[in-house]
Amino acid sequence: MGRVITVGRQFGSGGRELGRRLAEELSIEYYDKEIVTEISKHTSLSEDYVRQVIDHKPHNLYPITVGHSLTYIDDYAIRRFQSVFAAQDEIIKELAGKSDCVIVGRCADYILQDIKPYRIFVHADLDSRVNRCLAKQKEDEHLNAKQMRKKILNIDKNRAKYYEYYTGNKWGVKENYDLCVNTTDTVIKEFVPVIAKMFK
Amino acid sequence: MGRVITVGRQFGSGGRELGRRLAEELSIEYYDKEIVTEISKHTSLSEDYVRQVIDHKPHNLYPITVGHSLTYIDDYAIRRFQSVFAAQDEIIKELAGKSDCVIVGRCADYILQDIKPYRIFVHADLDSRVNRCLAKQKEDEHLNAKQMRKKILNIDKNRAKYYEYYTGNKWGVKENYDLCVNTTDTVIKEFVPVIAKMFK
Numbered sequence: 001m002g003r004v005i006t007v008g009r010q011f012g013s014g015g016r017e018l019g020r021r022l023a024e025e026l027s028i029e030y031y032d033k034e035i036v037t038e039i040s041k042h043t044s045l046s047e048d049y050v051r052q053v054i055d056h057k058p059h060n061l062y063p064i065t066v067g068h069s070l071t072y073i074d075d076y077a078i079r080r081f082q083s084v085f086a087a088q089d090e091i092i093k094e095l096a097g098k099s100d101c102v103i104v105g106r107c108a109d110y111i112l113q114d115i116k117p118y119r120i121f122v123h124a125d126l127d128s129r130v131n132r133c134l135a136k137q138k139e140d141e142h143l144n145a146k147q148m149r150k151k152i153l154n155i156d157k158n159r160a161k162y163y164e165y166y167t168g169n170k171w172g173v174k175e176n177y178d179l180c181v182n183t184t185d186t187v188i189k190e191f192v193p194v195i196a197k198m199f200k
Numbered sequence: 201m202g203r204v205i206t207v208g209r210q211f212g213s214g215g216r217e218l219g220r221r222l223a224e225e226l227s228i229e230y231y232d233k234e235i236v237t238e239i240s241k242h243t244s245l246s247e248d249y250v251r252q253v254i255d256h257k258p259h260n261l262y263p264i265t266v267g268h269s270l271t272y273i274d275d276y277a278i279r280r281f282q283s284v285f286a287a288q289d290e291i292i293k294e295l296a297g298k299s300d301c302v303i304v305g306r307c308a309d310y311i312l313q314d315i316k317p318y319r320i321f322v323h324a325d326l327d328s329r330v331n332r333c334l335a336k337q338k339e340d341e342h343l344n345a346k347q348m349r350k351k352i353l354n355i356d357k358n359r360a361k362y363y364e365y366y367t368g369n370k371w372g373v374k375e376n377y378d379l380c381v382n383t384t385d386t387v388i389k390e391f392v393p394v395i396a397k398m399f400k
Contacts, residue, residue, distance in 0.1 A: 174374045180380035
């Protein structure tokens with residue numbers, strides 16, 4: 001099994017934790033938020049801006065139907081936006097080329113398609129994700145179950161839009177991954193040693 | 201990991217082979233066509249009839265909207281049909297209760313939901329499935345790629361209908377399985393020892 005592993009994940013599915021622990025278990029590199037920092041360095045754009053582009057709604061900044069209604073967005077904004085994409089592409093390829101690794105999110109499965117990474121997608125049912133997020137809620141966040149549910153659905157909607165905009169493929173559809181893992185009622189810490197065996 | 205494993209599969213994905221080899225690798229029982237034979241014995245219906253019901257189109261024999269338009273189907277046919285379902289349910293629960301096992305198809309993931317089997321779904325892209333089926337074509341079958349493609353789509357359509365009729369759930373949707381495995385470009389024989397590690 002290849003040991004460049006990409007992990008796509010629904011918010012609250014424990015996919016990030018799965019990716020991090022998997023990398024630890026396999027003693028290979030792990031990349032997640034580091035990619036945002038690297039893009040920021042490459043482009044001289046703030047981390048906040050980069051995060052806004054790659055974690056949120058690119059379609060609000062840049063129309064999918066290029067060439068039609070570009071008048072509302074200035075050239076500079078477009079170039080800035082494209083520079084984030086170009087840097088993301090370059091950095092992810094560079095990281096994957098250096099050594100075995102786990103890369104969470106950032107369309108890495110698509111960007112690395114030429115080297116055929118092992119593409120995992122982590123999902124869970126909504127109740128399970130709400131419960132996982134409530135249990136891990138930060139001290140300054142006081143969302144109830146209904147609010148958390150809304151937050152989760154909203155984040156995933158944006159992830160899906162970003163992925164589809166960037167790759168032209170459907171996000172989270174099993175056909176685009178090698179393995180889809182359902183983490184409903186799963187303790188990630190206990191599951192990782194099990195799935196890690198596949199790569200040993 | 202539980203060792204009652206159910207395997208749903210797209211036709212031509214190599215799912216049946218994966219299930220059989222997985223059982224061999226884990227030295228546990230394997231049930232597939234044996235279930236048809238057992239249902240036939242329990243119900244005194246022919247294996248051909250049982251196969252027709254559980255592998256083909258139940259909706260042609262028995263309307264989903266029970267209570268509306270039953271006039272075209274006689275009581276005896278309904279009872280016969282229901283007896284197949286009841287026997288399938290009973291036999292699969294009995295087999296899973298006896299010992300660790302792999303059960304391929306037959307809505308076993310749904311029937312066994314109370315004991316929480318590990319539910320695998322095996323899929324692959326259509327080209328890959330066509331090629332796998334052409335390579336394994338029986339001597340008396342002379343289908344070209346186009347015909348094979350049609351056959352595959354037709355069989356899967358019936359599997360989906362049967363599953364949805366029987367379980368009320370969508371067939372092949374990742375949410376209904378613990379693990380979805382994409383076998384496009386995968387040599388099943390080589391992959392099974394890898395995935396088997398998860399259950400050891």
